[in-house]
Amino acid sequence: MQRPTIDADLAVVGFGKGGKTLAAAMAGRGARVVMIEQSDQMYGGTCINIGCVPTKSLIYQGEHVDPHTAGEESFRLAAATTRSLTSLMRGKNFAMIDSLDAATVVTGQATFTGPHSLVVRAGDDELEVTATTIVVGTGAEPVLPPIPGLRESNHVVTSTGLLGRTERPRELVVLGGGYVAVELAAMHAAFGARVTLLTRGPRILRHEDDDVATAAAGILADAGVAIRTDVTIDSVADTTTDDGPCARVTYRTADGTTDTVDGDTVLAALGRRPVTDGLGLEAAGVRTDARGAVVVDEHLRTSAEHVFAVGDVNGGPQFTYVSLDDYRIVLDQLVGEGRRSTADRRAVPQAIFMTPPLARVGMTEAEARETGRPLRVAVRRVADMATVPRAKIADPRGLMKAVVDAETDEVLGVTMLSHDAHETINTVALAMRHGVTATRLRDEIYTHPSMTEALNDLFANLA
Ligand SMILES: Cc1cc2nc3c(=O)[nH]c(=O)nc-3n(C[C@H](O)[C@H](O)[C@H](O)COP(=O)(O)OP(=O)(O)OC[C@H]3O[C@@H](n4cnc5c(N)ncnc54)[C@H](O)[C@@H]3O)c2cc1C
């Protein structure tokens, strides 16, 4: 029997930030758009359902735990609020596309069958979608390295499994020292879980300078996260102790000693890789690289002229706002002047939502030193900055760091581990993008009291 077919101007695979925004923009211009999403629990993509929104909701609520309520109960309430929030946003996202006359949302898993055709499967149902232009926005998924017992354990979860929990873990073991590991370790500690974090390098947050990562680790330790560095994870095995069923993680430390830690929950936060398996990209002539990422040019065009890839799947930085910028590039290709490109991206900021948050734009000091440029560097403890009284009341922890070219006065990078850092960093990023010098940032007028005014102090202390 022949499959039913829909013909469209644009087919988008994956309801993530870049894909959905493009689908809405194109359908709004009257193009016939088919938006394909494999799960009815994922309208809106990773960020809304299993990424930024649930983590940030739980982190925020963890920062405001009622001291009179037990941690488990606070967590239960926070999880329920978070679930309502993601469910509301999922519904709104579905409606945003579904309500457009020119758009059709199809729920099922898409696979390429030819350069311009996809089959979408949901159970026994199959639908063929043909389109002039196809955009792949299938995101990324957690990596589970071949550590013996990791996949087999009943207690190991990825961020998706952990964020789906309504009960707080009693003893959480976190494997990894990056974004997901730090955010979820800090959040669970704030709700009173016992948390142990195992990381393979000499410190967490391997992309940051030593002084910054050490300060962040100190804050996490004070918040109750036990951090073990230079660890090699040997195995995970399910067992039962006096506390009940759990997983035992066996690891080696730098001096070769073997140790173990038990957790009723073990979070594998060991990186995320692009989702391209089973997409049938070869049928469309779309190439992938060794990591499975779709290979794209600076306009996000793949090796097939009419197929684009946006978001995590194209191997770029894994952030929602980068996926959004990918949308702008593809829209410009489809209906604009075709000038916008990934090469335009400068000073893209990032933030890890521990408490206080850690945000950076541009280079670390270590990266800047590698360029061989003459540098001036300022490192200031927030507690020593006379200009941030509000932070002294709210949260005096952390430090700020600026790295500047000593000859040109160009700001090369700023790191903030401080109250409101995720907001303040955007001002610095904008300044860097528009060539505002360190001296100008030092002498600008900022509101008082605010964290931004700390820039007066930071840039006055370059040495
Ligand atoms: C725990 C966590 C916290 C995060 N926090 C932040 C944060 O605070 N800030 C930030 O900027 N970024 C954060 N990120 C990263 C951010 O979520 C991602 O970079 C972003 O969501 C990627 O969007 P995307 O457009 O690539 O697609 P995604 O949003 O990943 O969407 C891809 C969609 O494609 C669907 N799909 C896959 N294969 C198929 C198929 N064959 N057929 C049909 N549909 C398919 C999937 O179901 C999914 O819905 C976080 C990530 C995680 C995991």
Ligand SMILES: NC(=O)c1ccc[n+]([C@@H]2O[C@H](COP(=O)([O-])OP(=O)(O)OC[C@H]3O[C@@H](n4cnc5c(N)ncnc54)[C@H](O)[C@@H]3O)[C@@H](O)[C@H]2O)c1
């Ligand atoms: N606030 C945010 O913007 C935010 C929050 C969460 C996630 N994200 C995005 O999602 C991406 C994925 O997050 P993530 O934390 O999973 O990845 P990550 O790349 O940030 O960290 C991965 C960690 O796993 C460790 N690791 C990898 N393989 C290992 C192994 N075999 N043994 C031991 N350790 C190993 C690495 O050393 C690192 O510490 C991030 O890079 C980020 O782009 C962003």
